[in-house]
Amino acid sequence: MKLTLKIWRQAGASDKGALKTYELDGVSQDMSFLEMLDLLNEQLLHNNEEPVAFDSDCREGICGMCSLMINGEAHGPEVTTTCQLHMRSFKDGDTITIEPWRASSFPIVKDLIVDRSAFDRIIQNGGYISAGTGSAPEANSVPAPRDKAMRAFNTATCIGCGACVAACPNGSASLFLGAKITHLGELPQGQPERYSRVQSMVGQHDAEGFGGCTNIGECASACPKEIPLDVISQLNKDLRKSMILG
Amino acid sequence: MAAGTHYLPGLTPTNEASVQKSDDAAGYYVLGDKLVDAKAPTGPIAERWTTRKFENRLVNPANRRKLDVIIVGTGLAGGAAAATLGEAGYNVKSFCYQDSPRRAHSIAAQGGINASKNYKGDGDSDYRLFYDTVKGGDYRSRESNVYRLAEVSTNIIDQCVAQGVPFAREYGGLLDNRSFGGVQVSRTFYARGQTGQQLLLGAYQAMERQVAAGTVEQFTRHEMLDVIIVDEKARGIVARNMVTGEIETHLADAVVLATGGYGNVFYLSTNAMGSNVMAAWRAHRKGAYMANPCYTQIHPTCIPVTGAHQSKLTLMSESLRNDGRIWVPKNAEDCTKDPRDIPEEDRDYFLERIYPAFGNLVPRDIASRSAKYMCDEGRGVGPEVDETQPDGSVKKFRRGVYLDLGAAIERLGKDKIEEKYDNLLDMYERITGENPYEVPMRIYPAVHYVMGGLWVDYELQTSITGLFCTGEANFSDHGANRLGASALMQGLADGYFVLPNTITDYLADGPFEKVDESHPAVVEALDGVKSRVEKLMNINGERSVESIHKELGQIMWEYCGMDRREEGLKTAIGLIRDLKKEFWTNVKVLGSADSLNQDLEKANRVADFIELGELMCIDALNRRESCGGHFRGESQTEEGEALRHDEEFAYVAAWEFGGEDGAPVLHKEDLIYTAIEMKQRSYK
Numbered sequence: 001m002k003l004t005l006k007i008w009r010q011a012g013a014s015d016k017g018a019l020k021t022y023e024l025d026g027v028s029q030d031m032s033f034l035e036m037l038d039l040l041n042e043q044l045l046h047n048n049e050e051p052v053a054f055d056s057d058c059r060e061g062i063c064g065m066c067s068l069m070i071n072g073e074a075h076g077p078e079v080t081t082t083c084q085l086h087m088r089s090f091k092d093g094d095t096i097t098i099e100p101w102r103a104s105s106f107p108i109v110k111d112l113i114v115d116r117s118a119f120d121r122i123i124q125n126g127g128y129i130s131a132g133t134g135s136a137p138e139a140n141s142v143p144a145p146r147d148k149a150m151r152a153f154n155t156a157t158c159i160g161c162g163a164c165v166a167a168c169p170n171g172s173a174s175l176f177l178g179a180k181i182t183h184l185g186e187l188p189q190g191q192p193e194r195y196s197r198v199q200s201m202v203g204q205h206d207a208e209g210f211g212g213c214t215n216i217g218e219c220a221s222a223c224p225k226e227i228p229l230d231v232i233s234q235l236n237k238d239l240r241k242s243m244i245l246g
Numbered sequence: 247m248a249a250g251t252h253y254l255p256g257l258t259p260t261n262e263a264s265v266q267k268s269d270d271a272a273g274y275y276v277l278g279d280k281l282v283d284a285k286a287p288t289g290p291i292a293e294r295w296t297t298r299k300f301e302n303r304l305v306n307p308a309n310r311r312k313l314d315v316i317i318v319g320t321g322l323a324g325g326a327a328a329a330t331l332g333e334a335g336y337n338v339k340s341f342c343y344q345d346s347p348r349r350a351h352s353i354a355a356q357g358g359i360n361a362s363k364n365y366k367g368d369g370d371s372d373y374r375l376f377y378d379t380v381k382g383g384d385y386r387s388r389e390s391n392v393y394r395l396a397e398v399s400t401n402i403i404d405q406c407v408a409q410g411v412p413f414a415r416e417y418g419g420l421l422d423n424r425s426f427g428g429v430q431v432s433r434t435f436y437a438r439g440q441t442g443q444q445l446l447l448g449a450y451q452a453m454e455r456q457v458a459a460g461t462v463e464q465f466t467r468h469e470m471l472d473v474i475i476v477d478e479k480a481r482g483i484v485a486r487n488m489v490t491g492e493i494e495t496h497l498a499d500a501v502v503l504a505t506g507g508y509g510n511v512f513y514l515s516t517n518a519m520g521s522n523v524m525a526a527w528r529a530h531r532k533g534a535y536m537a538n539p540c541y542t543q544i545h546p547t548c549i550p551v552t553g554a555h556q557s558k559l560t561l562m563s564e565s566l567r568n569d570g571r572i573w574v575p576k577n578a579e580d581c582t583k584d585p586r587d588i589p590e591e592d593r594d595y596f597l598e599r600i601y602p603a604f605g606n607l608v609p610r611d612i613a614s615r616s617a618k619y620m621c622d623e624g625r626g627v628g629p630e631v632d633e634t635q636p637d638g639s640v641k642k643f644r645r646g647v648y649l650d651l652g653a654a655i656e657r658l659g660k661d662k663i664e665e666k667y668d669n670l671l672d673m674y675e676r677i678t679g680e681n682p683y684e685v686p687m688r689i690y691p692a693v694h695y696v697m698g699g700l701w702v703d704y705e706l707q708t709s710i711t712g713l714f715c716t717g718e719a720n721f722s723d724h725g726a727n728r729l730g731a732s733a734l735m736q737g738l739a740d741g742y743f744v745l746p747n748t749i750t751d752y753l754a755d756g757p758f759e760k761v762d763e764s765h766p767a768v769v770e771a772l773d774g775v776k777s778r779v780e781k782l783m784n785i786n787g788e789r790s791v792e793s794i795h796k797e798l799g800q801i802m803w804e805y806c807g808m809d810r811r812e813e814g815l816k817t818a819i820g821l822i823r824d825l826k827k828e829f830w831t832n833v834k835v836l837g838s839a840d841s842l843n844q845d846l847e848k849a850n851r852v853a854d855f856i857e858l859g860e861l862m863c864i865d866a867l868n869r870r871e872s873c874g875g876h877f878r879g880e881s882q883t884e885e886g887e888a889l890r891h892d893e894e895f896a897y898v899a900a901w902e903f904g905g906e907d908g909a910p911v912l913h914k915e916d917l918i919y920t921a922i923e924m925k926q927r928s929y930k
Contacts, residue, residue, distance in 0.1 A: 012841060029679070030552035030629070038557055038792070045790050045845070050837045053844055055345065057518040059558045061673070062443055063349045080676060088679050109489055110842045117466065120346050124458040128451035129410045133330040133742050134401070136408035140365065143419030153412035153437060156444060160348055187410050 001027040001087065004095040005040065007052055010108055017108065019097070029088040033076065034059060034066060036087055037098075053111040059083040061224065064159030067166070068112055069099040074163035074222040081161065081224045101166035105173070105209045116162050118208040119176065126200035127180050129189050142188050152186040155179045157225045164219035164227075170211030175219035177205055178231030181238055195242035202239055253373055256291030256389075256921035263916040264896040270812050271868035274819065274909060281535070281900050281913035285704040287390055291921040292372070295394040298704070299747050303754035310335035313753050314498035316483055318470045318525050320347030322442075322734060323717025324504030325449035326741025332456030334746065336753070339496055340453065340462055341485060343469045343520055343847075348450045351506055351518040352737060355442025356563060358426055358434035359734040361399040366423055370431040372396045377922060378429050379732060383697070383725020384874040384890060385924045386538070386898070386917065390704055391722045393921065398743040399735055403435055405742055409448040413437050426731045434731045439563070439669060445734055449741065468494075469847065470525040471775045473501060473532050473713060476767045479758075480713035483525075484775045488847060491840035493779065495772050499758045500712045500749060503529060504741065507696040507718040509542065511855045511862065512807070513799020515693035516548060516561045522851040523858050526700050526719055534700050534708040535900040535913060537721035539858065540866035541697035543728055543875040544808055546613035548692035549677050550646035552629050559692040560677060563670055564730070567606050567613070569654035569663065570687070572597050574625040574647050581627050585648055585686045596620055596647075601885075611727075611877055611888060614691035615808050617647045621690070628688045634800055650686035691808060695733060697724045697875060698865075701900040701915075705748035706740060709900075714749055716740035721898065726874025782849045783839050787832030791848045794829050798822065798852070798859055806863050811879040815867040822860045829856060861901055861910055868912065871895045892924050 002025045010017030024040050031039070034056050041051035057065040061084040070076035076085045090096065098112065106114040144152075156179070164175035181198055184190035190197075213232055220229040254260070287294035305313065313336050317328045320342040328340040342350060364370040375396035380387055403421070407413065413435050414422040426434040437444040456462040467488040474482035474495065482497035508523035509515035530536045547562045573595045575581055580588050596616055598605040608616075620626060621643055628646035635641055655663050660683055664671070671682045678688070700708050700715040702722055708715050717737040724732065761768065805818035829852070837843040872881045872888035873895070881889045902911040 028553055028555060031555050032557070032677075035555045035557050039555055042790055042792060045834060045836060048836065051845060053842055057344060057349055057520050058351060058354050059519060060354055060516075060560050062440070063344075063351070063353050063518065065344060065349050078676075084673075084676055086677065086679065113842065116345055120348075120454060120457075120464070120466075123348075123451060124454045128455045129408065130455065131405070131408035131452070132333060133326075133405060133452075133746070136401070136404040139363070139404045139407040140420050142407075144415055145419050146415050146417050149412055149415045149419070152410070153414075153444075156412050156437075156447065157440065159353075159443075160346065183412065184410050187412070189408055189410050 001029065001090070001092040003027055003090070006095065006097045007112070008099045009052070009111055012110055013107055027087055029086070031087045032059065032083055033068075033070070033085040033087065034083050053113050055113050056083055062159060064161035067101050067114065067162060069102060069166060071097050074101070074166040075224055079224060079226065081159070101162055103162075103165045103171040105171060106162060106165065116160070118210070119160050119162065119173070121208065122173070122177065122201055122204045123180070125204035126193065126197040129184060130193060131189070144187055148186045152183050155227060155231055156183040158227055159225055161224065163222045163224060165210065167218040167222035168211065169216060169218065170214060172213045172219070173205055173210040174213035174232045174235060175223060175227055175229070177201055178235035179227045182231040182234045185234065185238060194238065195245050198235065198238040199242050254921045254923070256289070258920060260919045260923045261892065261896065263918065264892060264894050266894045268870040268894065270870050271864055274864045274867065276904060276909050276911045278902060278911040278913045281701075281915040283388070283703045283915060285707070287704060291389065291393050294390055295397055302747060302751040305750055305754050305756070307335050309756070311337060313337065313756050314339065315500050315502060315749070316341070316496055316498040317502045317504060318483065319350065319504035319506060319717070319719070320450070320453070321350035321352035321504060321506055321717060322446055322449055322737030323719070323741040324502070325350065325446065325453050326738050327502060327504060327716060327745050328462050329449060329452035329456055330742055330746045331749070332453070332459070332461035335461065338456070338462040339465065339498065341465045341468045341470060341483070343467065343488065345466055347453060347464065347466070348447060350446060351521055352446045352734070353443040354516070354518065355734055356439045356561070358424065358436035358441045358731040359402065359445065359738070360426070360433050360731045361403045361435060361735070362396055362433060363400050363403060365421065366432045368431045370433050374431065375399060375433065379723070379729060380725065380922050381925070382729040383727050384888070385725065385892065385896065385919070386873055387725030388722055388917065389919055389921050394744065395723050395736060395739050398739045401743060402735065402738045406445060406448050406738075409452060411437065411444050411448045429729070442734055445738065449738070470528070471850065472528045472771045473710070474768055474771045475532055475710065476761050476765060479711045481761050482768065484771050489842050491838070491843065493772060493776050495763055495768050497761050497763070497768070499756055500714065500752060502714040502716060502745065502749070503700065503719050504716045505719045507699070508855070508858060509693045509696050511798070511859050512693045512802045513796050514551065514556060514559050514803070516545065516559050519558060522854070524851050524854050526715070527854040527858055529700060529708065529710065529713060531903050532710065533903070534710045534713060535902055536698070536861060537701035537898050537900045538698040538726070538865065539862045539901065540806065540869065541726050541875050542693055543695040543697060544611070544614045544691045545694035546610050546617065546691045547649065547689045549674065550628050550688050550690035551631055554632055560673070561692070561694065562674060562687070562689060564610070566649055566667065566670070566687070569666070570606065570649040570651050571595055571653055572606050572613070572647055572649055574620045574627060578624045581625060581644055585627070594625070611808070611875065612886065615877065615886070617689070617691055618808050620647055621645050634797070646688035646690050648686040649689045651682060652686065655683065695728055697721065697726060697728055701898070705751065706745050707748070707752065712752065714745060716745050726876055779839050779846070779850070782833070782835055782846060782853070785831065785833050785835070787834050789828065789832050789834060791833055791835065791845055791852050794825065794833060795848070795852045795855065798825055798856055801825070802859050802862070806859070806866050809877055809879050810866045812867065815863045818863045819860055822856060822863065826856045829853060864910060865899055865901065868899065869895055890926065896924070
């Protein structure tokens with residue numbers, strides 16, 4: 001296949017970026033989207049032009065490192081991560097626009113790479129269960145009801161890629177937040193810190209400059225792990241209750 | 247466990263030290279002194295770790311905050327260690343090359359984690375898990391380390407559950423288990439097909455909690471380029487800030503490497519793109535021994551390569567072999583046909599034909615090699631891929647065999663298969679564009695895990711004082727082959743329980759003399775790294791880093807892959823030496839060193855992969871036996887099974903760096919068993 005690529009190039013955080021156009025030939029349908037970019041980079045290197053910087057690591061759809069807005073959609077047209085998107089989703093002659101995640105809380109580092117460390121800081125503010133190593137009780141001494149454990153699992157699958165933020169017109173990270181709140185809040189081990197956790201995490205979310213949720217739902221449709229939108233209801237419910245509890 | 251195996255307390259040796267007679271690698275190495283693990287415990291095997299924990303000196307809480315520990319890597323081993331040491335009150339500096347510790351490649355592990363909880367009452371015990379692991383590793387691991395691993399396995403599950411790791415549960419709310427990797431008990435805990443990710447998130451969250459508490463300082467997008475040694479002790483690292491390009495020095499009282507495996511030496515593997523050997527290799531060049539580097543686990547059921555563009559490979563759970571029949575066309579001319587148009591009589595179910603007793607369930611190494619042989623013969627299926635031959639010519643191969651679920655779908659129904667394999671088959675369809683319910687799947691072996699790594703003693707300390715190594719990056723627990731669901735177990739055992747106990751004994755020597763940035767050893771290490779980076783930036787050659795890495799991968803896979811032979815290994819060593827020259831004279835790195843530069847990162851890593859590749863070939867050449875994931879063509883039974891030679895090779899091969907142009911020095915550590923008797927593995 002032959003493609004026209006419009007790619008956001010930006011040398012560094014303080015530089016002004018712009019879309020640049022490249023022609024790429026010899027793309028196979030079997031390539032993943034990132035392998036297509038690898039091919040482009042080999043071509044650029046050959047022409048003494050600096051390769052396009054983009055993030056990827058596991059390339060198995062699980063580490064959450066890859067990002068990319070592809071034709072305006074987070075991770076592109078399929079419900080998956082960019083590394084698992086394949087070129088058979090495109091046609092010969094297509095023009096593809098590739099940009100970094102768009103959100104002020106994810107500043108651009110270079111080209112298509114953004115800084116998602118705000119997510120780490122949200123987790124630092126309560127996104128855990130305080131359990132000291134070496135002193136844990138026997139695992140089966142606290143049974144967890146199967147349905148709750150299932151729901152905990154289904155929300156723990158969040159890979160922290162940031163697609164929800166990039167897709168949200170408000171730049172909100174409520175789906176990310178709701179997933180962690182639900183995961184820990186559904187388990188018996190997570191109860192003691194349940195209400196302090198939600199306040200602290202939401203506080204950090206707002207401090208990082210993520211926007212508020214207005215229930216648009218773009219986040220859940222862009223989520224490669226299909227985290228359900230109702231984790232945001234859970235988040236709001238826990239937040240309200242935490243305020244009543246003071 | 248084999249019937250009739252009896253418990254040995256661990257007080258009497260059951261074997262004698264081996265004596266090597268063959269010397270295939272003569273001329274490629276220098277024989278050094280025998281190596282003895284001076285920290286190895288003695289006494290009854292079940293009491294060794296408890297005794298050691300009691301004997302280890304402690305550091306009082308007020309003194310802990312005066313001690314600094316650097317931990318490189320944030321996977322299960324590194325993340326868990328950072329969380330635990332931080333919580334104990336030490337100052338921890340944690341480094342990872344990713345943008346967040348949560349992305350370490352431990353996330354990708356699918357199957358599960360073993361623990362001898364015996365929840366099923368099916369006769370499991372620490373001793374049985376220990377026994378299975380030593381036997382599975384073909385008696386090439388250290389028994390004291392493995393017993394300790396089995397012993398702490400149960401604590402890991404308790405710890406993770408307390409952290410909120412969502413393991414699979416039964417209706418009553420108790421933890422569920424499954425059986426895995428051919429063992430006869432149900433001891434594997436799992437979180438659907440994402441056990442690694444869930445365990446890693448537990449460790450990551452615990453670590454982030456310590457970041458908030460101020461005990462752990464986190465350095466993301468940082469890569470270690472050298473270890474700083476002062477007065478023969480590891481006292482820090484040189485790291486590159488991958489965003490600003492700044493080369494920084496970080497000093498501490500002890501350094502821990504938890505940097506994972508080096509499977510990417512083969513270019514294509516199931517490892518993450520960024521997984522590299524640099525930290526371990528830099529330490530090796532500074533005096534840390536590299537043990538059993540040639541032990542590579544090759545997994546038979548991965549999605550095959552589709553073309554030269556391929557950047558990495560994806561594993562398909564081996565459980566598919568329970569229901570899939572593996573075949574290739576009998577006639578090479580049928581290889582391009584739609585498999586559904588090939589009648590039964592023209593299909594060669596080669597595993598069922600050659601190994602009638604085990605059929606499609608033969609062990610990993612046999613299944614892998616058989617698939618390779620079929621494709622070498624020209625009966626592989628799937629897309630044709632160019633392969634460069636040693637003489638530079640290019641030959642075309644189809645690298646794939648069918649894994650056919652057709653018969654199972656007919657027998658059990660599509661719904662049952664769907665329920666059993668669920669997202670696995672979706673993943674396959676996403677990557678290949680083929681529906682596995684309609685068209686037989688295609689699979690091929692791929693590099694998955696390495697059992698070799700930095701040599702460590704019982705305390706997980708390398709041959710450099712104050713430098714520790716944990717998880718896949720060390721060599722100690724899996725011998726020549728790793729059993730399913732035991733990688734996660736080792737990572738967390740080392741990180742949560744073993745290292746935090748053993749490093750304390752070392753830190754009890756503190757306070758250590760303060761070292762500052764102006765110390766000659768620090769300046770020297772910093773300058774060394776800077777000039778290396780400058781050198782890479784100034785070669786200005788023609789070849790991309792990527793193309794050289796691919797070439798190295800082809801050499802390694804062809805000659806040091808599934809079937810290694812003397813002649814091939816010697817050829818490979820020559821080719822790698824030439825490639826090293828090519829790299830240092832003809833590589834091209836664009837951009838600048840003082841900003842984010844992914845090509846420079848790769849160049850730094852590939853330079854080390856080339857040197858490691860040569861050592862792997864020398865190690866493989868020396869070991870003229872087949873064991874676990876190491877198959878020497880010259881050493882096999884009539885049935886094509888791996889043939890071990892305990893009388894010659896029951897030792898750990900620990901290699902010392904022999905200087906820039908010198909030969910590596912081989913130190914042998916004898917493997918003496920006291921709690922287990924060596925037996926030939928048999929699949930009869």
